[in-house]
Amino acid sequence: MITEIIIFLIIIYFAKTIYTEFLASGNPFSSSNQQEESIIEGKFTPKTLYKYNGKDHPKIFMAVKSRVYDVSQGSQFYGPGGPYENFAGRDASRGLALNSFDPAVLTPLDEPIDDLKDLKELEKESLESWDEHFENRYKIVGTLHENGTVNEEIKGL
Numbered sequence: 511m512i513t514e515i516i517i518f519l520i521i522i523y524f525a526k527t528i529y530t531e532f533l534a535s536g537n538p539f540s541s542s543n544q545q546e547e548s549i550i551e552g553k554f555t556p557k558t559l560y561k562y563n564g565k566d567h568p569k570i571f572m573a574v575k576s577r578v579y580d581v582s583q584g585s586q587f588y589g590p591g592g593p594y595e596n597f598a599g600r601d602a603s604r605g606l607a608l609n610s611f612d613p614a615v616l617t618p619l620d621e622p623i624d625d626l627k628d629l630k631e632l633e634k635e636s637l638e639s640w641d642e643h644f645e646n647r648y649k650i651v652g653t654l655h656e657n658g659t660v661n662e663e664i665k666g667l
């Protein structure tokens with residue numbers, strides 16, 4: 511009898527583990543809802559983007575070359591305690607160009623958006639390949655604006 515109870519408990523334990531992993535990986539029934547929720551077309555300023563830093567809001571957004579990506583699926587990277595959490599809710603362009611996750615590299619929220627004009631050729635290439643990475647992996651939910659406009663020069667870097 512005790513053996514049966516132990517076997518039963520082991521089965522319950524594995525079933526629970528598999529179910530939890532299934533939910534975490536985005537099961538087919540819930541993923542369509544998640545996708546719909548993540549499409550929030552919008553205009554962001556550095557300050558309004560900052561709300562989506564994974565601490566003040568469950569969604570995590572991040573800007574790369576004036577485009578805002580929903581990186582919530584990468585919360586293991588950008589969520590609180592993640593290796594790249596300093597990019598969450600921020601314009602990460604310079605950090606990606608310099609391959610640095612040092613928060614001091616990013617432009618303070620109350621300063622003008624970084625125009626990235628001083629980047630060296632290799633840094634521009636690094637930024638470009640990161641931009642492709644984000645384009646392939648995450649949804650664009652908006653653009654980063656200053657005084658109501660997007661800096662087209664940054665977009666075209």
Ligand code: HEM
Nearest residue numbers: 581584587593594605606607608609610611612640643647
């Ligand atoms: C200490 C050296 C580093 C190690 C060992 C490391 C390791 C990793 C690993 C294992 C991944 C996951 C790759 C994947 O599953 O697709 C990753 C992704 C990434 N790393 Fe690093 N990394 C390092 C340094 C950096 C630095 C300095 C930056 C700063 C720009 C950086 C930015 C990123 C970004 C943005 C991602 C992509 C996450 C995503 O797809 O959303 N890493 N890194």
